[in-house]
Amino acid sequence: MRPAGLLLAPGSGAGRDHRTLVAVDDATDLPTRRIDLPNRLRGSSAPDRPGPAIERLRAQADELAASLGVGPERIVLGGRSFGGRMASMAVAQGQPAAGLVLLSYPLHPPGKPDRLRVEHLPDVRVPVLAVSGERDPFGSPDELSEHLASLGGPLTLVVVPGDHSPRDDSAVAAVVSDWLRTLGEP
DSSP states (O other): OOEEEEEEEOOOOOOOOOHHHHHHHHHSSSOOOEEEOOHTTTTTTSOOOHHHHHHHHHHHHHHHHHHHHHOGGGGEEEEEHHHHHHHHHHOOOOOOOOOEEEEEESSSSOOTTSSSSOGGGGGGOOEEEEEEEETTOOHHHHHHHHHTTTTOOOOOEEEEESSSSSSSSHHHHHHHHHHHHHOOOO
């Protein structure tokens, strides 16, 4: 079944109008909702704790689904960096979704490859698109390939030029748009 909508969350220090999220929103033909996380709603740039961020993501996904007249299993969740990680954790905890879009997934803190953020990944059982810069200090392409293989659903990993904030937003947006069009096809 084709997805009906896309929900995107920003990285920990950014808001809903981050340039990459806007580019993805502009490139897709799906109704898209870009959200702010609780820290931004409070006027803070300090990173959120996962609990409140996941709660907000889940509530917004359910609201988007209701506004489109579909069940939440027809919504693709995702985001950039922290936002994508929170979306993956929401799905791992049972939030229905048609798929996940992980932009610059923060596999580990820079310079700390032993502090992996992967415990929840086997519980993600939906199709996943991960788009990452070739020089991302939060996870190299080889590290992402190795550790995202633990996902419980199918993975599409696309590497683009750049680091944790690839400059070519149109390339990232095109990858996401193309992948979304293939979801739900026989």
